[in-house]
Amino acid sequence: MNNKKQRGYVSLPGIGDLALSGLRPLIGILLGLIAGAGLIALSGVNPLSAYVAMLKGAFGSPQAFANVLVRASPLLIGGVGVAIGIKAGLWNVGIEGYMYAGAIGAGMVGIAALPVAPIVHIILSFLAAIAFAVVWGLGPAYMKAYRGVNEVVATIMMNYVAIFFTSWMVHEPQPMAEPGSFFPMSRMIAPTAKLPILMKGTSLHPGFIIGLIACVVLYFVLRYTPFGFRTRMLGVNPVGSRYAGVNVRQQMLFVLLIGALMGGVSGAVEILGLKQRVYMDFVAGVGYESVAVALLAGGNPLGVIASALFFSALKAGGATMSIQTGVGGPMTVVIEALCVIFVIGVGYSERKRLERLDVAEKEDKEVEYDVA
Amino acid sequence: MSPDIIIDWLQASLRWGAPLILVAIGEVYSERSGVINMGIEGIMLFGALAGIAISFFTGNVLLATIGTMILGALFGLAVAFLTVSRKTNQVVTGLMVNLMALGGTNLLFALLSESRHVRVERYPLLFPESFSNIPILGPVLFRQPVSTWVALILPFIAAYILYRTDWGLNVRAVGENPQAAATAGLPVIKLKYQAVILSGLFAALGGCVLTLAEVGYFASGGMTAGRGFVVLAAVVVGGWDPLKTALVCLVFGAADAAQLRMQTAGSVIPYQFLQMLPYLITVIALAGVVGRSRPPKTWGAPYDPADI
Numbered sequence: 001m002n003n004k005k006q007r008g009y010v011s012l013p014g015i016g017d018l019a020l021s022g023l024r025p026l027i028g029i030l031l032g033l034i035a036g037a038g039l040i041a042l043s044g045v046n047p048l049s050a051y052v053a054m055l056k057g058a059f060g061s062p063q064a065f066a067n068v069l070v071r072a073s074p075l076l077i078g079g080v081g082v083a084i085g086i087k088a089g090l091w092n093v094g095i096e097g098y099m100y101a102g103a104i105g106a107g108m109v110g111i112a113a114l115p116v117a118p119i120v121h122i123i124l125s126f127l128a129a130i131a132f133a134v135v136w137g138l139g140p141a142y143m144k145a146y147r148g149v150n151e152v153v154a155t156i157m158m159n160y161v162a163i164f165f166t167s168w169m170v171h172e173p174q175p176m177a178e179p180g181s182f183f184p185m186s187r188m189i190a191p192t193a194k195l196p197i198l199m200k201g202t203s204l205h206p207g208f209i210i211g212l213i214a215c216v217v218l219y220f221v222l223r224y225t226p227f228g229f230r231t232r233m234l235g236v237n238p239v240g241s242r243y244a245g246v247n248v249r250q251q252m253l254f255v256l257l258i259g260a261l262m263g264g265v266s267g268a269v270e271i272l273g274l275k276q277r278v279y280m281d282f283v284a285g286v287g288y289e290s291v292a293v294a295l296l297a298g299g300n301p302l303g304v305i306a307s308a309l310f311f312s313a314l315k316a317g318g319a320t321m322s323i324q325t326g327v328g329g330p331m332t333v334v335i336e337a338l339c340v341i342f343v344i345g346v347g348y349s350e351r352k353r354l355e356r357l358d359v360a361e362k363e364d365k366e367v368e369y370d371v372a
Numbered sequence: 373m374s375p376d377i378i379i380d381w382l383q384a385s386l387r388w389g390a391p392l393i394l395v396a397i398g399e400v401y402s403e404r405s406g407v408i409n410m411g412i413e414g415i416m417l418f419g420a421l422a423g424i425a426i427s428f429f430t431g432n433v434l435l436a437t438i439g440t441m442i443l444g445a446l447f448g449l450a451v452a453f454l455t456v457s458r459k460t461n462q463v464v465t466g467l468m469v470n471l472m473a474l475g476g477t478n479l480l481f482a483l484l485s486e487s488r489h490v491r492v493e494r495y496p497l498l499f500p501e502s503f504s505n506i507p508i509l510g511p512v513l514f515r516q517p518v519s520t521w522v523a524l525i526l527p528f529i530a531a532y533i534l535y536r537t538d539w540g541l542n543v544r545a546v547g548e549n550p551q552a553a554a555t556a557g558l559p560v561i562k563l564k565y566q567a568v569i570l571s572g573l574f575a576a577l578g579g580c581v582l583t584l585a586e587v588g589y590f591a592s593g594g595m596t597a598g599r600g601f602v603v604l605a606a607v608v609v610g611g612w613d614p615l616k617t618a619l620v621c622l623v624f625g626a627a628d629a630a631q632l633r634m635q636t637a638g639s640v641i642p643y644q645f646l647q648m649l650p651y652l653i654t655v656i657a658l659a660g661v662v663g664r665s666r667p668p669k670t671w672g673a674p675y676d677p678a679d680i
Contacts, residue, residue: 043479091463139655149658150672152408152463157605157651157658160598168644285474288467295464328482333475337468344460344468 025296025303028343029310035342036335040327050325054332057320058313064320066202070274071312074099074266076211078290079297079304080218081262086299087222088255089235094140094155096287097162098133098263099270104169105132106268107176107278110189121192126268133264134257136162141256145249151256159287167280176278185279195273205273212305214262219301231255235299263287292340311336379511381629386516387586389625390523391416391578393618395603397530398448398574400614403607404534405567406547406670407455410466412575413600414473415447419579421477424590425484433495433584440580441573448572452565459674470600481590495519495585519581527618534614543567547668550675560675575600602628605654612668624650 037047058068078095085092105128114121140158144151167184170177176186195205222228230251233241242248267283275282293311297303318332395412402409419440426436451469454460495517534540545553546563554560582599583590602624610617627649634643 043483091461093463093467143655143659147659149660150667152672153604153608154655154658156601157654160601160651161648161655164644164647167647168642171642171644285471288471291464291467292471295461328479330475330478334472334479337472337475340464340468341454341460341472344464345454345458 031342032339053324054317054321058317066204068316069208073207075308077266079293081259082294088231092259095263095290097159098260099267100162100166101136102129102133102264102267103271105129110193118192129264129268137260145252207269215301384629385626388628389622390520391582392621393523395578398571401567402571409571411469414470415575416579417473419576420583423580444576445573448569452568456564517585519585530614609657
């Protein structure tokens, strides 16, 4: 205690000791929900009935849950792309941009009326999305790995470039644009490129399956392959991994490009599965939410599944809550942000606690929050 | 192109540059102390709404400005508490502040629905009307609200404080090497808090200027439209120097003004390319193609006294 005072920390008494490693995100989320309840109460609605409406809106019926899964799809895929970066100590905040790039790629191939079977058309669209997104990600990834540029700033700037590039691509003189439309958007994708609907009466598409597979595969890659080992080593100790013979620059490049690839797939899923057109702002912050999803999961790909479902349940349920209780729709966004802020705010005491444990155990559990 | 269009564009450039400069000054201090306050976009948004709301209810622009700055300082305090004391990731903290601001302002604005599209009291002109009749300079410089002049003068004061006062030296020392600064007896945490609170205060002021200097009403759904990130870009391109950053802000403001005119007039260059310009320039500047842009040494890293 004396030690803390001397160092000049402001500590939240009690919470730090409560925040054991597995419980940390849960405590943060709980605090976020409590704070959200306070705000709901302030706006004159009973928070309990608001949250009940939210739960019903997310899990009340198969259709409602299908809606949750639809919203979870881009978060799962984008989130796991950020997560692998976190494990390597890299903050890949560029998902938003990769999603736009991927959507343009998927849109270009998807719009074209190709005389091929639907499955081939869909695969071609995904390949185009991946190619576009990876090329888009190559710039910031190369700059981070080989020129030491801060990847956060570089990827955020590229996000905005991507948004305006998309805006240009769907404005009328461009071949992609829908002729004569009031709102600038691309033409509709061909029926053969559309992802199938899995449940009648909903827009449930196979995107969440792609997301789940991506999470599980990357979990095993991180845990059991040499590539995954090098990635984790880079995150724990970049200098040490260089001495151990890891090609640090190449490893950084690959990790950031995996993030770009995932972002591209995520954008393609949104276009081919749900939106069916490309337009400016179609991502609407999902890329940034992916960062929050990955953070909540502590960079663990399996954790991404849980946190992506949490976020999408909040969003899907929030719409119902808004209709049934009159709480403003944007309240869910505020609750989302509060939850993440509390999770990272509590996270620090977790780190202090872990530092007291022995190093070997720490290496396994520690969540690194520093910007590399 | 007729001279009228050019004069109109120059005037608009200053007008759009002013809020950017104000936000950038705070951000320069914050980043010089080692903390990237990514939440400025969100704090700007809150400032824009607060400025409108206070001006709507009191009809007093000065009161609105002061109230907004206090609100901004509180947000700065929250960001400082999270990033400095709790050592949260600065990027994620900022992004969450932005997310919260987007939702929060939409919620609050819905409550203030009576003020929707009512033009509130705005900043007055600094110089009397008759000055506007001076050719060229009149419309460009003198038909500007007080806020533009504040934004033009403030960078010089900010540079003086940063380079010529003890406090400025201390802030720079903390950003370059906090351990050494602490050894020399500087209150590292306190200085970081002060710098981040300043960035919140100026971000809110910039948002307030965005609405009270020109449009006079708030538009829900994120009316700052990424200007906070333009400021982050300008600070990088300006090499973390108040004067250079202000100059870059003016250039970005000019690009913004040109882009808005191209959207309505139609031109050979797609206006989206002008919108991209600030971000592309930043990426190029970061890559060190046009001179190395060197960030403060502990840029974005949390300070832990235990590290040596």
